[in-house]
Amino acid sequence: MNDRPTRALLEDVAREAGVSTASVSRVLNGAPHVSDRLKKKVEDAVSRLGYVPDGSARALASRRIGAIGLLVPTLDNPIFGTMANSLERRLKEHDCRLLLATYRYDLEDELQALRTLVQHGVDGVVLIGHEHLADAYHLLHQRQLPFLTSWQTHDQAEAPCIGFDNRDAARQLASHLIDLGHRRLAIVTAPYEHNDRARARFEGYCDAIAVAGCPAPDVEVVEYGVAEGADACARLLEMPSPPTALLCGNDTLAFGALLEAQRRGLDLPRELSITGFDDLPQAAYMSPSLTTVSVPASAIGVHAADALMTWIRHRERPSDLHLDASIRLRGSTAPPLAGRGQ
Amino acid sequence: MNDRPTRALLEDVAREAGVSTASVSRVLNGAPHVSDRLKKKVEDAVSRLGYVPDGSARALASRRIGAIGLLVPTLDNPIFGTMANSLERRLKEHDCRLLLATYRYDLEDELQALRTLVQHGVDGVVLIGHEHLADAYHLLHQRQLPFLTSWQTHDQAEAPCIGFDNRDAARQLASHLIDLGHRRLAIVTAPYEHNDRARARFEGYCDAIAVAGCPAPDVEVVEYGVAEGADACARLLEMPSPPTALLCGNDTLAFGALLEAQRRGLDLPRELSITGFDDLPQAAYMSPSLTTVSVPASAIGVHAADALMTWIRHRERPSDLHLDASIRLRGSTAPPLAGRGQ
DNA sequence: GTGCGCCATGTAAGCGCTTACAATTATAGC
DNA sequence: GCTATAATTGTAAGCGCTTACATGGCGCAC
Numbered sequence A, B: 001m002n003d004r005p006t007r008a009l010l011e012d013v014a015r016e017a018g019v020s021t022a023s024v025s026r027v028l029n030g031a032p033h034v035s036d037r038l039k040k041k042v043e044d045a046v047s048r049l050g051y052v053p054d055g056s057a058r059a060l061a062s063r064r065i066g067a068i069g070l071l072v073p074t075l076d077n078p079i080f081g082t083m084a085n086s087l088e089r090r091l092k093e094h095d096c097r098l099l100l101a102t103y104r105y106d107l108e109d110e111l112q113a114l115r116t117l118v119q120h121g122v123d124g125v126v127l128i129g130h131e132h133l134a135d136a137y138h139l140l141h142q143r144q145l146p147f148l149t150s151w152q153t154h155d156q157a158e159a160p161c162i163g164f165d166n167r168d169a170a171r172q173l174a175s176h177l178i179d180l181g182h183r184r185l186a187i188v189t190a191p192y193e194h195n196d197r198a199r200a201r202f203e204g205y206c207d208a209i210a211v212a213g214c215p216a217p218d219v220e221v222v223e224y225g226v227a228e229g230a231d232a233c234a235r236l237l238e239m240p241s242p243p244t245a246l247l248c249g250n251d252t253l254a255f256g257a258l259l260e261a262q263r264r265g266l267d268l269p270r271e272l273s274i275t276g277f278d279d280l281p282q283a284a285y286m287s288p289s290l291t292t293v294s295v296p297a298s299a300i301g302v303h304a305a306d307a308l309m310t311w312i313r314h315r316e317r318p319s320d321l322h323l324d325a326s327i328r329l330r331g332s333t334a335p336p337l338a339g340r341g342q
Numbered sequence C: 001g002t003g004c005g006c007c008a009t010g011t012a013a014g015c016g017c018t019t020a021c022a023a024t025t026a027t028a029g030c
Numbered sequence D: 001g002c003t004a005t006a007a008t009t010g011t012a013a014g015c016g017c018t019t020a021c022a023t024g025g026c027g028c029a030c
Helices: A010-017 A021-028 A036-049 A055-062 A078-093 A107-120 A134-142 A166-179 A196-211 A226-237 A251-263 A281-285 A297-314 B010-017 B021-028 B036-049 B055-062 B078-093 B107-120 B134-142 B166-179 B196-211 B226-237 B251-263 B281-285 B297-314
Strands: A067-072 A097-102 A124-128 A147-152 A161-164 A185-189 A218-221 A245-248 A273-275 A292-294 A326-328 B067-072 B097-102 B125-128 B147-152 B161-164 B185-189 B218-221 B245-248 B273-275 B292-294 B326-328
Touching (some): A021 A036, A055 B055, A078 B097, A097 A107, A107 A124, A107 B097, A124 A297, A161 A297, A166 A185, A166 A196, A166 A245, A166 A326, A185 A196, A185 A226, A226 A245, B010 B036, B107 B134, B147 B196, B147 B297, B166 B185, B185 B196, B226 B245
Parallel strands (some): A124 A147, A147 A161, A185 A218, B067 B125, B245 B273
Antiparallel strands (some): A097 B097, A292 A326, B292 B326
């Protein structure tokens, strides 16, 4: 109990309990076929010595480190924080840890980060989206590491996917605006070349616009950020025939757009409808409150944890899971002013 | 390289390069006294074989896992996401990984999480605040693990601290309101028994109120959350003599309060001043924009990474770092209506 | 020319666990 | 009562690296 100069090892526990090291290990790992008597002896010895197993040694011998890797573009966007949070909590219930890495939407950087995670021996990996460098998939398959893609449904067979249909949700959002009478829509999106979620949303917006026969939308491509959203909004409003509705790639961009529109004295939503995507907690509390899409970030985390643990522990590859994202109609969308938007 | 059924080991590299395993290890770890010729031979062999070192084995043999642990109350509050994000990025530059755990403001849970991090062999730990169970400090010291407390300055000698003065910032915020003429202030805070940041803020508010000789503030203690902030605001406004200004423990509570006040038709900020704490990105974009305190979350992450890596690599304990938190005066605070607030 | 010291490299002993396999004992079938 | 089978437990060989220590060369002062 007093500070030992050298901590107790499994071998010490075995000696103290008068059993073999293998038995101690078995008790500690809840192996089958262990008598209650043995179990008790070992548990007593463990608490008497204050023994704590060494994770590194266990990892080396068992080839499992008890941690999975999560690769997210960034934690600056709270939506990924929400997902990471629920993932970590759920993993903890499975007695598993979370190794986190970010890559700022840079797939080269992602590959690099993935390499170090794999090198560290993570038992599984969760990726956001399904668009990654071929080398990343190659590495994962070569190592036969259980991994999931998430956030965006797709039909690749590379890996099980836990996500929702960004494109369809985006389509619904745009349709809603069109139903309200908007014809001149504009889109503010993040670069979507290497971002399947952004691309799916963009395409969903375009789908609805094309089906309705509206004129091709003006498009602003900017990085995610409030200031970027504001700037994009400013540019769109200064065009010869400005839009009556703005479809933003996420809530952050929409916040910026909303701010900029108000700064210019526009009467929202009468003079400009704005939509976001993600439904961050404060979206409902903007004024006007933001029409957006509620994405199942927490659910993705929980289900990803469960699916991955099943795969790791029982060696059975989980199936895809399609979650729902529902649109939230709020105060930032309304019919356009008569006479405008044509 | 085609898929090898069995990956190359350090031993294979040694054989391929015609040198000893020790030499390979030395080259890989940049040990001194290695000739260029040896280095080149090894590097060639490594790339020829596509060798990737095994993190677990390295960890066991060297007693360093190349990862530090971060314990945050939750990632649902984006302010911690911001900190985790910058910490992870900076650690990456030091070639170090981040093991993340959350504990929902439950110190027992935190100790539990800390135990598993230590067990995993993290090379260092970053804690939020300095209030933790004695067993947590005990564990850290017993293992002689480099660790930092953060977010809130203090003068304990337990560990180096990287933080700012929540109390002083809170005091400034309250003083600002008092200077504007408010006399009846109220406080909405999270439970602060085991949360030194919340407590410091609360005390800062009380300090200023007491010094100014204002009547004792009504206090609502609620969990962090928008809905909770709204409820607290509602209760305070229904009191016999409602406050003219509301000091909230963080921005999330303030968002809720702001919303509730508007829902009740109050003309903000004339009829009620509201302040937050954290300066989340959207604080500036509420309407009215939120007066709050900008906290150096990113800076804490960066400096924590640097300090911890110095400690780990050079065995020299870093000194405390006091960062600044500055108040942001915005649209949610104004002088009280004449005749009210007495 | 010899001896000392330093540099570069090799040898091999772990690091602290897990687990295949062996050994032992208990259970059961006939 | 004897063998086949299953339930327990023990033995010991790794897991793939790092590093203390040993070794062999080489340059240099004397």
